[in-house]
Amino acid sequence: MRPGRLIGKAILALAGFLAVFPLLWTALNALKNNVDIITRAPRLVFTPTLANIGYIIGRDSVLTGLYHSVVACGSAVLIGVVLGLPAAYAVARYPNRWAGDIQFFVLSLRFLPPVAVAIPLMVIWLQVGLYDTLPALIITYSLLTISVIMWLAIPAFQSVPNEIEEAAFVDGYGAYSVFWRIALPVAARSLAGAVAFSFVLVWNEFLIALMLSSSNAKTLPIVASELSQQGMNVPWGILNASVVLLSLPPLLFLGVLSGFLNSVFRQKKT
Amino acid sequence: MSAIVCSHVDKAYGATTVIRDLNLSIEEHEFVVFLGPSGCGKSTLLRMLAGLEDISGGEVSIGGKVVNDLDPGDRGIAMVFQNYALYPHMTIFDNIAFGLRRQKVPAAEIRKRVDAVSRTLGLDPYLGRKPAELSGGQQQRVAIARAMIKTPKVFLFDEPLSNLDAKLRNHMRVEIARLHQSLKTTTVYVTHDQLEAMTLADRIVLLKEGVIEQIGPPAEIYLRPANMFVAGFIGTPNMNFVEVTVGRTGNGWTLTGAGTVLSIEGRGFHLRHGDRAVLGIRPPDLKTAGAAGILQGTADLIEFHGNDALVTFGSGGKEISALVPARECPALNAPVRYTFEEEAIHLFDATSGASLRKQ
Ligand SMILES: Nc1ncnc2c1ncn2[C@@H]1O[C@H](COP(=O)(O)OP(=O)(O)OP(=O)(O)O)[C@@H](O)[C@H]1O
Ligand SMILES: [Mg+2]
Numbered sequence: 136m137r138p139g140r141l142i143g144k145a146i147l148a149l150a151g152f153l154a155v156f157p158l159l160w161t162a163l164n165a166l167k168n169n170v171d172i173i174t175r176a177p178r179l180v181f182t183p184t185l186a187n188i189g190y191i192i193g194r195d196s197v198l199t200g201l202y203h204s205v206v207a208c209g210s211a212v213l214i215g216v217v218l219g220l221p222a223a224y225a226v227a228r229y230p231n232r233w234a235g236d237i238q239f240f241v242l243s244l245r246f247l248p249p250v251a252v253a254i255p256l257m258v259i260w261l262q263v264g265l266y267d268t269l270p271a272l273i274i275t276y277s278l279l280t281i282s283v284i285m286w287l288a289i290p291a292f293q294s295v296p297n298e299i300e301e302a303a304f305v306d307g308y309g310a311y312s313v314f315w316r317i318a319l320p321v322a323a324r325s326l327a328g329a330v331a332f333s334f335v336l337v338w339n340e341f342l343i344a345l346m347l348s349s350s351n352a353k354t355l356p357i358v359a360s361e362l363s364q365q366g367m368n369v370p371w372g373i374l375n376a377s378v379v380l381l382s383l384p385p386l387l388f389l390g391v392l393s394g395f396l397n398s399v400f401r402q403k404k405t
Numbered sequence: 406m407s408a409i410v411c412s413h414v415d416k417a418y419g420a421t422t423v424i425r426d427l428n429l430s431i432e433e434h435e436f437v438v439f440l441g442p443s444g445c446g447k448s449t450l451l452r453m454l455a456g457l458e459d460i461s462g463g464e465v466s467i468g469g470k471v472v473n474d475l476d477p478g479d480r481g482i483a484m485v486f487q488n489y490a491l492y493p494h495m496t497i498f499d500n501i502a503f504g505l506r507r508q509k510v511p512a513a514e515i516r517k518r519v520d521a522v523s524r525t526l527g528l529d530p531y532l533g534r535k536p537a538e539l540s541g542g543q544q545q546r547v548a549i550a551r552a553m554i555k556t557p558k559v560f561l562f563d564e565p566l567s568n569l570d571a572k573l574r575n576h577m578r579v580e581i582a583r584l585h586q587s588l589k590t591t592t593v594y595v596t597h598d599q600l601e602a603m604t605l606a607d608r609i610v611l612l613k614e615g616v617i618e619q620i621g622p623p624a625e626i627y628l629r630p631a632n633m634f635v636a637g638f639i640g641t642p643n644m645n646f647v648e649v650t651v652g653r654t655g656n657g658w659t660l661t662g663a664g665t666v667l668s669i670e671g672r673g674f675h676l677r678h679g680d681r682a683v684l685g686i687r688p689p690d691l692k693t694a695g696a697a698g699i700l701q702g703t704a705d706l707i708e709f710h711g712n713d714a715l716v717t718f719g720s721g722g723k724e725i726s727a728l729v730p731a732r733e734c735p736a737l738n739a740p741v742r743y744t745f746e747e748e749a750i751h752l753f754d755a756t757s758g759a760s761l762r763k764q
Contacts, residue, residue, distance in 0.1 A: 296490065298490035299490050299491075299493070302484070302551075303503070304456075305457070305477045307478030307507040309478075317492060321494055
C-alpha cells in the first residue's frame, strides 16, 4: 500500500474512533455501578450490572416519556412526509412566482432561534386550550418536519432528470402517477435522508418540548434531563442508561429505513 | 392524409419568440428530419408535437385530429430522448412494458410483445438488468424499444445518437433506417448532424431562428439550396462564396469578382446587368486545372483528409477552398489553378441571399 493511502486510512480510523468511542463509553457506563464510574482511572474491566437499565425501564415517567416521544415524533414525521414531499415536488417541478418565497419561508422557520418560535406557540396553545397535550406537540413538530423535509426534498426532486418524467408523460401517465411511480422512487435515497434527518431533529428537540409541556406531554429528552436534577449525588449510571434508551429509536429508525431502501434497490444479478 | 400538420404555429417564452408562423405538413410513412444550427428551435418544435411544450399560437394536428390540448399520452406518439431517459429504478423489461401497463394490456400479451420487440433489437439478454448496467448503445436501443412497443402513429426522435461515439452512431443510424423501412411509421427526427439528416431523411426541414428556410429531399437541398444560409449550412467542407458583379455580353453573362472574370451562359438563373450577386461553389466541385484555370492563387493551407485534401488559397483577396484527390495535392505555398463547370455554380442575390436559380 502507498504511504498516502496508509495515512488516509489512519486518519479515517482516528475519526471513526472519535465518533464511536463516546457512544461506546456511554453504553459501557450504563452497565457500571456508580463506584466503577467515578474512579480516577477509567475502568474497562468491571462487574456489569443491569440495575441502571432496570431502574430506567421500571420508572413510569420514563416509559410515558418514551411513549410521548414515539407518538409525537412518529406522527410529526408521518405528517411531514405526507404533506412535505408532495409540496416539495410541486415547488420543484411546477414552480410558480411564489416558489422562491415558499422556499425562503420554509427555510426561515429554521433560521429563527427556537425560543422566538416557542414562546408565541406556547401562547397560541394556551389560548386554544391545547397546552400540554400531545396534539399540540404533534402539530408543532409537524411544522418542523414539514419545513425540514421540504427544504431537503426540493433539491432531491430537482435532481431527477426532467426527461425521465417527460418519458412517463409520453407513456401516458398523468402528473400524480409520475410523482408516485417515477419521482418518488428515483429520488427515494435522498428523500429517505431527509425523512431520517427530520426524525432525528424532532426526537432530540428539547426547548420547544420543554415550553409546551408541563406534565402531561413530556417527551423523553425532558424526562432524561430531569433525572440529572436529583441533588448533588449525580446518578451517572442511570443517566448513561437513559442516554442509551434515548439513542436507540433513531438508530432503529435509520436501520429500518436503510434496510427498506436496500430491499427496494437491490441490484438484480442476471 | 397527412400524418402531421402544423399551421401557423408560434412558440414564445415570455417576450422571446422561438418559433414564428411555422407551416409544415408531414405525410404518412414519411421520415422527416429537422435540421439546423444549435438554438434554432428544433427541439422546441418536436416537443410541441409531443405535447411536452405548450403551443403559443396556431394549430398542430396528428392523424387528422387537432392535438393542441391533448396530453402527450393521448397523441399517439412515442418519443426517444437525447439522453435516453430510461427509468433508472426499473428493469429493462419494466422500462419497455411501462407504457403498455398504462394501457391495461394483459400481462401475457405484454410479455409476448416485449419479447418480440427485444428480439428485434437484440435486447433479450438484458431484460432483467437495470439501465445503469447497460452500455450507451444498449440503453439507446432500450429507448427505441420502449417507443416501438406502443405501435404509435408517430415516432419522435430528439438527437438520439448524439451521446454515442462515432462508430456506434453509424451503426445505430443504419439500424434506425432499417427499422423505418420495416415499420414505416411516420417519423420526425431532430439532429444537427448533416450526415444523419442526409442519409435518413425522406425530406429535410431546415430551420434557422424558428423559421423554415427550406423543405425538400436531401438531394434537392444539397443541389438546389434556396438561399445562402442553406447553401452554407449544408455540405462539408463549406461552400465558397464570392461576391461578383453581373455583366451582360453578346450571348451570355460575365461574373466579375475575386480577381477573375467568369463567362457563363446563365440560362438557369435570373440575372440583370450590373447586379451584385454572390457566387457559390462547393469545394469538391473545384477541379485542378492547367494553364486555363478560372481561379488561381497560392496554396496557404492544406488539410489532409485521407482520400482527399482540402486546399485553401487566396484569390483576389478572398479565401477559397478546393477539395481535391490527395494525389493532386500541391505543396504548401505552391501556385494553384482550379476550374469548375457551370452546372456546379450557385448564384444568390447579394442583398436578400435568395437563390437566383430559375425554378
Ligand atoms: N424554457 C425556455 N425559456 C426561454 N427560452 C427557451 C426555453 N427553452 C428554449 N428556449 C430558447 O429557444 C430556442 C430554441 O431552443 P431549442 O432547444 O429548440 O433549440 P435546438 O434547435 O433544439 O438546439 P440544440 O441543437 O442546441 O438542441 C433557444 O434559443 C433557447 O434559448
Ligand atoms: Mg435540441
